[in-house]
Amino acid sequence: MGKIKLSSLFSSSSNNVASTAEGEAKDIKKSNRRSFSALSASLLGSKDAETNGTSAATSSKSATPSVAPEPASTSEMIILAQKITRETEKLEAYMKEHNLPMPSFDVDCPAEFPKLPDEIAQSRKTIISATKELGLLAHGPRESVRWGIWEFLDTLALAAINHYGIAKLVPLDAPISLADLQAKTPLDPINLARLIRLAITNKIFCEPTPGFIAHTAASKTLAQDDDLQAWVGFNGEDILPASAHVLQALQTHPEATSLTRTGFQFAFNTVDKEPMFVTFGKDPNRAKRMGKAMVSLTGGEGYEPSYFLDVKKGGYDFSDVDREGGTLVDVGGSHGFMCVALADKYKNMKFVVQDLQKTVDSAPKPISPDPQVAGRITLLAHDFFTEQVTRGADVYFFRWIMHNYSTPYAVQILRNLIPALKPGARIVINDHCLFEGSGLEEDPWDEKVMRRMDVVMLSLLNAQERTESEFRELFAQAGEGQVGGEFVFKGVTRPEGCRMSIIEAVWQLKGQQPQATTVVEVKEDETAADAVAPPADEIKAE
């Protein structure tokens, strides 16, 4: 199967939804954040959740299962338990057949699953989501709410363990007494023991005999993986305090669009002073931790750049641009790793990686050991809150950019492209794209990750993940008032197995079909460091 066209998954009522939503959007033009989710949820109805690994039994009474329905007398718990057994047997059979180590909490268990074929990967996802659902049912409504709210305490314990480097202090091959471990940390014995014992309830460390701590697979992985430590540190010490202050931020500034009035600023006393990225820019250790955390995230399952490249599985096909020797601009492209991967695959295209001066300066030089690749990639300092300087390119690419900004900022970023756009220029966004409503079409585990990411974006940046309608609306707002041209929204696709979607629009002259020309004028070269406007700490978009 190739690309999944998200809009094609909707029933015929989706057209009504889109037009109703557009109508609604016009009515609320003053509103900065537009969500069509509630509207869509009621109109769209539920899809066949079973095909996506969702529990049809618990997701929606009206879902149409693709397999024969279970007898009416079978409880939801039994349906889930049977599903868990069925999918676990499939996973186990595959692991046995391929001589792979069985998952275990044992210290010697590998840190992650090997790459699994699609069907077995789906079994694994189903096990993850169905066990969660079964657990919730077994808790019952009141108890699941009562104790669900305490999940932040698990985060706190892990954050503290990570902060004091405790995983690295526990020997890999033998238990250590709590007294000996305590001697290596500034924590007192009671606090050390209580934090570790809470972590143990999540299979992070174990206590084989009372008072002696040893590694499990998870604690050993934490001890050995620097990027994972950074991920836990960034989440535990930046995101956790920021999210704890979101309510305060929302009560004070309910519009929640400014980069300097987020939970992050309330947590770190920088309200109305500076956005998070500026705070990090002043603290190299914190900035480095966030950078490494991003490496951990983007190298993780479902986010690898290879998804974008693999055309057979729904990645983006640039062969036509390549044939013409066209140019792609990676806006906010960091150190250019996506362009290196693309240049490796497409041998004629040219690439411009744009980022802030500091990031450009710290990029590896040469950008690739292969001169054929490096020779076609230009690094350019450019602030995307100023007018685009690379004019006439074929593609403007934004990966993990739009979700960092609330609508006024995201619209400004798109508007800044307009003076540079030739007819037919493509704007390709690589970001999460949420399903409308409560995501019944989404794999439940992916839905959980994306919804959590959405709230992380709120906590740090007053930003958001978006649905297809919301992306469409971004382009509509960015094109408003333009006389000559317009953004034509092409839609959303999603590579198989990937959490990120590909959202595309084309710039075309009003009333004309897109033309494909490939004249590229790069106005500045990589040595033009002084051509960069100072980074816009805060734009005046509201």
Ligand SMILES: C[S@@+](CC[C@H](N)C(=O)[O-])C[C@H]1O[C@@H](n2cnc3c(N)ncnc32)[C@H](O)[C@@H]1O
């Ligand atoms: C979340 S990262 C995404 C990086 C890369 N596109 C990727 O896929 O990993 C956001 C990037 O935007 C850059 N950035 C932030 N503000 C910027 C601005 N005003 N102009 C240009 N780049 C900016 C950051 O330096 C960072 O590299």
